[in-house]
Amino acid sequence: MTERQTRRNFLITSVAVTGGIVTTTALQKNAANTATPPASMPERVLGRTQVKVPIFGLGGAGQTPLSWEGKERDAVAIIEKALELGISYFDTAASYGPSEDYLGKVLPPHRSKLFLTSKTDKRDRDGAWRELERSLKRLNTDYLDLWQLHHVSFAQELDTIFSKSGAIKALEEAIGQKLVRFAGITGHHDPQVIAEGLRRYPFHTTLIPVNAADKHHPRPFIPVVLPVAQEKNVGVIAMKVPAYGRLFKPGGLAGMQQALGYALSQPGVHCCVIAAETVAQLEDNVKIARAFQLLNKKQLIAIAQQTADIWEDSTFFRAWT
Numbered sequence: 001m002t003e004r005q006t007r008r009n010f011l012i013t014s015v016a017v018t019g020g021i022v023t024t025t026a027l028q029k030n031a032a033n034t035a036t037p038p039a040s041m042p043e044r045v046l047g048r049t050q051v052k053v054p055i056f057g058l059g060g061a062g063q064t065p066l067s068w069e070g071k072e073r074d075a076v077a078i079i080e081k082a083l084e085l086g087i088s089y090f091d092t093a094a095s096y097g098p099s100e101d102y103l104g105k106v107l108p109p110h111r112s113k114l115f116l117t118s119k120t121d122k123r124d125r126d127g128a129w130r131e132l133e134r135s136l137k138r139l140n141t142d143y144l145d146l147w148q149l150h151h152v153s154f155a156q157e158l159d160t161i162f163s164k165s166g167a168i169k170a171l172e173e174a175i176g177q178k179l180v181r182f183a184g185i186t187g188h189h190d191p192q193v194i195a196e197g198l199r200r201y202p203f204h205t206t207l208i209p210v211n212a213a214d215k216h217h218p219r220p221f222i223p224v225v226l227p228v229a230q231e232k233n234v235g236v237i238a239m240k241v242p243a244y245g246r247l248f249k250p251g252g253l254a255g256m257q258q259a260l261g262y263a264l265s266q267p268g269v270h271c272c273v274i275a276a277e278t279v280a281q282l283e284d285n286v287k288i289a290r291a292f293q294l295l296n297k298k299q300l301i302a303i304a305q306q307t308a309d310i311w312e313d314s315t316f317f318r319a320w321t
Helices: 003-021 025-033 072-084 099-106 108-113 125-139 155-161 167-176 191-200 222-231 256-264 279-290 297-305
Strands: 043-045 052-054 056-059 089-091 115-120 144-149 180-186 205-209 235-239 271-274
Touching (some): 056 072, 056 279, 072 099, 099 125, 155 167, 155 191, 167 180, 180 191, 191 205, 205 222, 256 279
Parallel strands (some): 056 089, 144 180, 205 235, 235 271
Antiparallel strands (some): 043 052
8 A cells, every 4th residue: 555545545534533423413403404405506617627616605714703713603503504505615724713623513414515625825745735634634524626725925935836845746646646626726915926826837726806996906816817717727716705895885885796796797707705704694695696697897897996995995905925
């Protein structure tokens, strides 16, 4: 038995043992709740993955219970409601506090029907591997549908990632061992870095900010990254869609319908991930996603114009690295 086979067998066994413990009333209740198929949500094929995903997924970070310590009950309620509403795309990361743990308490019985993603911010092969192993155990799964290099911000990071001992080696090995299906790159700092990453490596997906304030930023993501992604048939997942709610400040957008409509109407964007602070907020967001209709160019220009006076406050995350 090779070292790689041993690693995979160890992970699968560990997950199976851990997963066997998680048979709570909440899980049984959740299984019952999902017995009746919910109203459908539009789907799109995620780039060249050839996998259909819903246009709306649940984000596992942000100012929400999913990433807060001591909020397990609230987090589980949101995750269970997401499943009940038919959400099958779940986004998290190794660095999102207890997010992976919370998801791992609820999702295992539904795993075969889900598109589960996580991320690593390690740039070296060994560090990334350790995070993958931890993510799989915390999520109580033996594979990820999508594993992403998290918040890549500088050109120097790309050089490290693609070096002989870089994190790309862990991604390739994980895919080879069927611990990961697809590879992605994410970033919210510099669009040129993400575009260069897509040119240098055949990533399956990219997760980037796509919102109505982007047009006004001096370094916009939409015109820089989307053309490269389309050329290479890379799946594009939109994040920061409502900019943590700042797009809804006075003088800004009217609500999530405009924010989500703008992001999902951009050519080449396949889906979005949005976190929820409460069950009620999640229900409202899902209702809007189900009713989504493609906006025309005139409507997009009008929505972007509504953010002209608040774009600086709404793109504060661009400073994060």
